[in-house]
Amino acid sequence: MTLRMRILTAVLSTSVALPVASAALAEGEVNLYSSRHYDTDEKLYSDFEKETGIQVNRIEGNADELIERLKAEGANSPADVLITVDAGRIWRAADADLLSPVESDILEERIPAELQHPDNLWFGFSTRARIIFYAKDRVSEPPQTYADLADPKYKGQICIRSATNIYNLSLLASRIAENGPEEAEAWVEGLKNNLARQPQGGDTDQLRGLVSGECDIAVANTYYFARALRIEVDGLSEGTDGIGWVFPDQDGNGTHVNVSAAGVLTNAPNRDNAIRFLEYLSSDSAQEYFASGNDEYPVVEGVGLSASVTQLGTFKRDDLNLHALGEFQTEAQNIFNTVGFK
Structure with a gap:
C-alpha cells in the first residue's frame, strides 16, 4: 500500500x-x-x-x-x-x-x-523571514529596518496583510518582546498611516501590488517570493525582475523569522x-x-539552500526565542485593535 x-x-x-x-x-x-x-x-x-x-x-x-x-x-x-x-x-x-x-x-x-x-x-x-520588498523603479531608498516602515516619508506606499494574520501578530509580538508595548503601539500607528490600501489578501497579494503599482513597498514572507522565482505565480512571476528586497535590521537585532x-x-x-x-x-x-x-x-x-532561496541570499537572523511570538500574541492583537489597524 x-x-x-x-x-x-x-x-x-x-x-x-x-x-x-x-x-x-x-x-x-x-x-x-x-x-x-x-x-x-x-x-x-x-x-x-x-x-x-x-x-x-x-x-x-x-x-x-x-x-x-x-x-x-x-x-x-x-x-x-x-x-x-x-x-x-x-x-x-x-x-x-x-x-x-x-x-x-x-x-x-x-x-x-x-x-x-x-x-x-x-x-x-x-525558517522563513518576514522582510521588506519594494518596487525598484519607484523606491530609491527602501526601508532598512522594521522601524523605518513607520517613517512618514513612506506615507501611502506600504501594503501588508491584516492584523489578524498570524505572521503579522508574530512580527508585532517580537517588537513587543524586544522594545516594549509603548514602542510597539507607536510603530503600528505609524505603519497604519503609511498604508497604500486597507490590508487585504495574503502575502502573494502584497507582492502582486508591487507589480500592479498599487504599492511601492510590501511586507511578506520570503517563501512567497521565492516560490514565484521557482514556478509561475499569476500576477507576480512576470514582475519579479522589478522587485528588490531588504532583510531588515542587519545592523541591529537581525531579521524576524518564523x-x-x-x-x-x-x-x-x-x-x-x-x-x-x-x-x-x-x-x-x-x-x-x-x-x-x-x-x-x-x-x-x-x-x-534550494535554488530559489539561494537567489534571496543569507542574512543575520534575530536570536529572540520564538516562544515569545506566542507569549505576546494576545497583547499584539490588543495593540492592533487599539490602533484600529484592521
Whole structure:
C-alpha cells in the first residue's frame, strides 16, 4: 500500500462536533497531525519509512482545527506528533498542554536554541523571514529596518496583510518582546498611516501590488517570493525582475523569522517513534526536503539552500526565542485593535 493511500483522512471543522478516535498502539507506526501540505513531503515520509521501518500515517488540516481536534480527543487521541507552519500556533498547542517535553541530545545539538521551546516542547525545522520588498523603479531608498516602515516619508506606499494574520501578530509580538508595548503601539500607528490600501489578501497579494503599482513597498514572507522565482505565480512571476528586497535590521537585532515546527503530543501512543521522527527531521537529508518543500531556510547549519532561496541570499537572523511570538500574541492583537489597524 502506498504512503498516500495510508493517509488518514478527516473533514475538519470547528463548527461540528469532533469524533473521539481510538488510540493507535502499534509499535511500528507514527501518527502525524500536520498543517503542512506539500507534495515534496511524500519523499520525506517514505524515506523515513525506509530508514526505520516505522509506518507514517497522517491527518492534514488547518492548525487551529487540528488543535481543537486534539483537545476533543484527549487521552484517546491517536496522534503522536503535531506539525504547524508557524510559531504562533505551535505555541497555542503548548499553552493548551497538548505537547510534552522531549529529551534528545540530537535535537539539542542540531536545532538552534532560539528555534526551540525553552522546555523542549517543540522544535523548529525550517525558517522563513518576514522582510521588506519594494518596487525598484519607484523606491530609491527602501526601508532598512522594521522601524523605518513607520517613517512618514513612506506615507501611502506600504501594503501588508491584516492584523489578524498570524505572521503579522508574530512580527508585532517580537517588537513587543524586544522594545516594549509603548514602542510597539507607536510603530503600528505609524505603519497604519503609511498604508497604500486597507490590508487585504495574503502575502502573494502584497507582492502582486508591487507589480500592479498599487504599492511601492510590501511586507511578506520570503517563501512567497521565492516560490514565484521557482514556478509561475499569476500576477507576480512576470514582475519579479522589478522587485528588490531588504532583510531588515542587519545592523541591529537581525531579521524576524518564523518557523515550521513540530512537537510530541502529551498523549502520544507511539512516543519513542515520535521522537525518532523529530530527530530524523533534523538530519541533513530531511532538512533539505523539509525546507525546500516550501522554499524556506533549513535550520541546521551547513545544509544547502534550494535554488530559489539561494537567489534571496543569507542574512543575520534575530536570536529572540520564538516562544515569545506566542507569549505576546494576545497583547499584539490588543495593540492592533487599539490602533484600529484592521
